[in-house]
Structures are given as C-alpha cells and as structure tokens.
Amino acid sequence: MSDLIRLEYRNVTMRFPQGAGYLTAVQGVSIALRDGEVVSLIGPSGCGKSTLLNIGSGLTAPSEGEAFVDGERVEGPNAHVAFMLQKDLLLPWRTVAENVMFGVEIQAVAAGERKRRAQALLETLNLAEFSEHYPHQLSGGMRQRVALARTLAVDPTVLLLDEPFSAVDAQTRMVLQRELAQTLKRAGKTALLITHDLQEAVTLSDRVLVMSRRPGRIIDEIVIDIPDRDDPLKRRHHPAIAGYINRLMDRLDIGTAVPA
Amino acid sequence: MSNGTSSSLMVRGTAVSVALLIAFLAAWQWGPGLLRIPPFIIPPLSMVANEALRMWHVSGLAFHTGVTAAEVLAGFALGSLLGAFIGYLIGMSPTAEFALSPYILALQIAPKVAFAPLFILWMGFTVYPKILVAILIVFFPVMVNVLTAIRGVDPDLINLARAFKASRAQIFWKIEFPASLPPLFAGLRIGSTLAVVGVVVGELVGGNMGLGYLLSFGEGQANTPMVFVSIVMLTLVGSVAYLLVILIEQRVLHYMPKRAQMGF
Numbered sequence: 401m402s403d404l405i406r407l408e409y410r411n412v413t414m415r416f417p418q419g420a421g422y423l424t425a426v427q428g429v430s431i432a433l434r435d436g437e438v439v440s441l442i443g444p445s446g447c448g449k450s451t452l453l454n455i456g457s458g459l460t461a462p463s464e465g466e467a468f469v470d471g472e473r474v475e476g477p478n479a480h481v482a483f484m485l486q487k488d489l490l491l492p493w494r495t496v497a498e499n500v501m502f503g504v505e506i507q508a509v510a511a512g513e514r515k516r517r518a519q520a521l522l523e524t525l526n527l528a529e530f531s532e533h534y535p536h537q538l539s540g541g542m543r544q545r546v547a548l549a550r551t552l553a554v555d556p557t558v559l560l561l562d563e564p565f566s567a568v569d570a571q572t573r574m575v576l577q578r579e580l581a582q583t584l585k586r587a588g589k590t591a592l593l594i595t596h597d598l599q600e601a602v603t604l605s606d607r608v609l610v611m612s613r614r615p616g617r618i619i620d621e622i623v624i625d626i627p628d629r630d631d632p633l634k635r636r637h638h639p640a641i642a643g644y645i646n647r648l649m650d651r652l653d654i655g656t657a658v659p660a
Numbered sequence: 661m662s663n664g665t666s667s668s669l670m671v672r673g674t675a676v677s678v679a680l681l682i683a684f685l686a687a688w689q690w691g692p693g694l695l696r697i698p699p700f701i702i703p704p705l706s707m708v709a710n711e712a713l714r715m716w717h718v719s720g721l722a723f724h725t726g727v728t729a730a731e732v733l734a735g736f737a738l739g740s741l742l743g744a745f746i747g748y749l750i751g752m753s754p755t756a757e758f759a760l761s762p763y764i765l766a767l768q769i770a771p772k773v774a775f776a777p778l779f780i781l782w783m784g785f786t787v788y789p790k791i792l793v794a795i796l797i798v799f800f801p802v803m804v805n806v807l808t809a810i811r812g813v814d815p816d817l818i819n820l821a822r823a824f825k826a827s828r829a830q831i832f833w834k835i836e837f838p839a840s841l842p843p844l845f846a847g848l849r850i851g852s853t854l855a856v857v858g859v860v861v862g863e864l865v866g867g868n869m870g871l872g873y874l875l876s877f878g879e880g881q882a883n884t885p886m887v888f889v890s891i892v893m894l895t896l897v898g899s900v901a902y903l904l905v906i907l908i909e910q911r912v913l914h915y916m917p918k919r920a921q922m923g924f
Contacts, residue, residue: 458823477825487816491838492916493841505834506826554824
C-alpha cells in the first residue's frame with residue numbers, strides 16, 4: 401500500500417429536486433482512499449451511500465464538490481473505475497464467458513486479449529467449467545462471482561462495490577467475501593465497499609467510515625488494526641472484532657434508535 | 661422439472677391430443693346425421709373432404725390458398741418490421757413517445773378491419789388493400805411489445821454499460837435490442853394470427869382471389885361445404901405462420917430457460 405491517492409471525494413454535496421425544494425442526500429463528504437486500500441462505507445438506509453458510488457463512477461455529477469480517480473477529476477464514466485451491485489446484472493443471452501467480456505468488449509479490447517483475460521479470471525474464481533453456461537443455469541453465488549469477474553476484467557484501479565453479497569445466503573457470502581478479499585489483495589486493487597453488514601465491513605476493510613442519517617455526512621472513521629485483510633474468515637475469530645462491531649453499533653445508534 | 665417427467669408429460673399430452681382429434685373428426689362425420697342436422701347447416705367431414713378435392717381440381721384451391729398465404733406473409737413481414745421499427749424509435753426517444761402517443765392510441769382504438777373498404781376504394785381489387793389491412797393490424801401488438809420491452813430494461817443495466825463508457829449505439833445493440841427480443845417474439849406470435857384476420861377481411865370485402873373470396877363465393881352459392889373448406893384452409897395458413905414464428909423464436913431465444921414448450 402503506497403500513499404498514492406486512488407479515489408478521492410472532496411467536499412461532495414448532492415441534492416435532488418423534491419417537490420418545491422431540494423432533498424440533500426449527501427452533505428460535504430470528503431474521503432480519500434490510498435492505493436490498495438479497502439474502505440467500507442456504512443450507514444443507515446437512505447444516507448446517500450449509493451449516491452457516492454454513482455458519483456465515483458461518473459454516472460452522476462455532484463451538486464457541489466468533486467471526485468478524483470487516479471488524480472483525474474471525474475467528469476464522466478472512465479476506465480479507472482468499475483462497479484458491482486447487489487444485482488448481478490448478467491445478460492441472460494450471453495454465456496458466462498461472454499458476460500465477463502462485456503466491459504472489455506465495449507472498451508474495444510482486442511478479441512484475443514479479451515478471451516485471455518476472461519479465461520484467467522474464470523479460472524481464479526473457480527468458474528472455468530461454467531464458461532459456456534448461461535446465467536439462468538447458475539446459482540446466485542456463482543452469478544455474483546461472474547459479476548465480480550466482469551468487474552475485474554476491465555482492469556480498473558478502483559472498485560466500487562455496492563452491497564455486492566447482500567442477496568446471497570450466509571454461507572455463500574462468507575466464501576465470496578474471502579474470494580473478494582484474496583482477489584483484491586493479489587491484484588492490489590483499491591476498493592470502496594458499501595455494506596449494511598457490520599461484520600463484513602470490519603473483516604474485509606482497512607478502514608470503516610460511518611455515515612449519518614440523511615443528509616449523509618461522515619461521522620466516524622475506524623481503522624481496523626487486525627492482520628490478514630485477505631482472509632476475512634480468519635479475521636472473524638480475532639478477539640478485537642467484537643470491539644470494532646460494538647463501536648459501529650454505537651455510532652449507528654443501533655439498539656437506541658427510533659425505527660425509521 | 662426433470663427430463664423423465666417432462667418426456668412422460670409429452671407422451672401423455674400427445675396421446676390425449678390425438679384422441680381428442682379423432683373424437684372431434686368422428687363427431688363431425690357422424691354427429692350431424694345422428695342429431696338430424698341437415699348438411700347445409702353442418703356438412704359431415706366426408707362431404708367437406710370431397711368438396712376440398714373438387715375445389716382443388718375445379719376452383720383452384722391451391723392457387724387461392726397461395727394468394728392468401730402470400731398476402732399474409734407480406735402483411736405480417738411488413739407490419740412486423742414497421743411495428744418493431746417504430747417501437748424501437750419511440751422507445752429510445754421519450755419526446756417522440758409523448759408527441760405520438762395520442763395518435764398511436766387513436767389508431768389502435770380504431771377498428772382496423774373497418775379500413776378495408778376504404779383501401780379497396782383506393783387501390784382496387786388487387787392484393788394491396790389486403791396486405792395493407794394486415795400491416796395495420798399486425799403493427800400494434802409488435803410495436804407495443806417492443807416499446808414496453810425498451811421501457812422495461814433495468815436502468816442499472818444501462819448504467820453498467822455507461823460506466824464501461826458504452827456509446828448510445830452500443831447500449832442499444834448490446835442491451836436494449838437483445839432484451840427486447842422475448843417480448844418482440846410474443847408480439848410476433850400475436851401478429852402472425854392477426855395477419856390472417858386482416859387478409860381475410862380484405863378478401864371478403866372485394867376481389868376475386870384468395871380464400872376469403874372462395875368463402876364469400878361459397879356463401880353466395882349456399883355451398884356450406886365450400887365455406888367449411890375455406891375456413892379450414894385459413895386456419896391452416898394461420899397455423900403455418902404461427903409455427904414459423906415459433907421455430908424462429910426457438911432458434912433466436914435458445915438461451916432462455918427451457919420451459920414446457922407446448923407451442924402456445
């Protein structure tokens with residue numbers, strides 16, 4: 401991990417028109433992710449986490465402030481960033497291999513190189529034998545793995561992950577979390593992970609940022625000082641985990657909050 | 661569904677289908693006699709079969725069937741192309757949809773078959789008015805299905821493509837167009853049966869060619885078997901058109917989960 405900043409939000413505010421006035425989703429958020437860092441963003445529903453992801457990927461422009469990726473101001477979608485959502489967004493008419501190549505195909509990477517990258521990723525993610533299958537033939541966990549492969553195929557420096565595993569069952573989720581952690585570590589990728597799962601946030605990240613209720617602000621930053629970031633299953637058993645999770649619960653007012 | 665149950669379902673289903681057909685044909689042959697229904701109301705199967713042979717040799721049944729089939733094919737193909745084209749165009753431009761929707765709705769509500777006499781006034785007793793009625797009647801289900809499909813594409817899918825820096829054309833060809841194919845084929849299935857309706861109405865209103873012409877000719881002669889033969893042939897033409905759509909659909913949508921495909 402170097403001190404190079406890969407992803408940065410500088411004083412970002414986002415307002416949406418609502419009725420006669422505005423709804424402020426995000427208020428003055430500043431975040432910086434160093435090269436190779438995995439940072440989780442956690443907060444109550446509707447606090448603007450996904451808005452930040454859209455701004456980072458260049459799909460929406462912030463009302464105020466700016467986002468930078470690899471030192472370049474984000475003006476629109478760019479090849480440095482790739483995102484992955486809770487929905488796998490696989491195209492049902494494409495095989496697994498073709499789905500993995502979707503992004504590189506749009507970016508006009510040469511056909512041979514596309515195939516080589518897809519093949520390599522499918523092997524890393526234990527999907528090689530399914531490369532000619534269609535999405536409807538796969539389980540939810542496998543589909544999310546294909547989505548991860550598609551995200552990695554464009555070789556982004558920054559991954560934006562929006563609750564990528566919240567739709568799969570608990571056991572599959574643990575397997576996928578470990579695969580993600582290992583892949584991120586091996587490839588040295590920087591990632592911003594949006595999640596509702598406190599344990600996921602703590603076991604996968606170098607740092608956890610806590611956001612407030614709308615309008616979303618960063619209200620706390622917790623550095624996760626536990627080794628083995630590439631092995632969340634091992635991290636789960638670390639004695640310090642409970643302390644981090646308790647602190648997060650405190651910051652999120654879990655247990656004391658009035659239901660939204 | 662496992663292979664075993666689906667194949668046994670097919671065997672049983674086919675057996676019941678064939679039994680129903682035999683029962684139907686038998687009822688057609690002997691039912692009218694037993695119930696003392698005169699042949700000019702319901703002619704028995706054998707009488708209709710004889711009439712079909714007579715029409716084949718004397719009245720040019722093959723020729724008239726061919727004319728109707730050609731009109732159905734032309735009307736269906738042109739109507740589908742037009743419907744799909746307009747559907748995609750409007751689907752991609754909210755402005756166009758807003759501007760055109762009242763007119764499209766009005767045209768959709770107007771009974772298309774009522775245009776047949778008008779088209780014959782315009783184009784005479786040719787094949788063209790029949791094709792035109794078919795085009796008009798096929799147009800709507802195809803267009804509406806394509807439009808709904810384009811509207812229904814998951815915005816996150818579009819955003820995914822945009823995040824990869826896809827152009828508008830890439831979004832269309834790589835996402836919107838393939839996503840619209842299943843509904844498009846549903847529209848084509850409906851259109852293939854409606855095309856026959858459009859063509860027959862045109863032929864009934866005027867002209868001296870096609871199964872619709874034989875139908876009204878038989879009616880004029882009080883030749884009930886001839887009317888029956890024409891109806892059977894029209895059903896046959898419609899069935900072939902429908903089956904062709906299904907065959908193409910199965911080729912194109914081969915990636916879809918295998919359902920129990922019964923041909924409906």
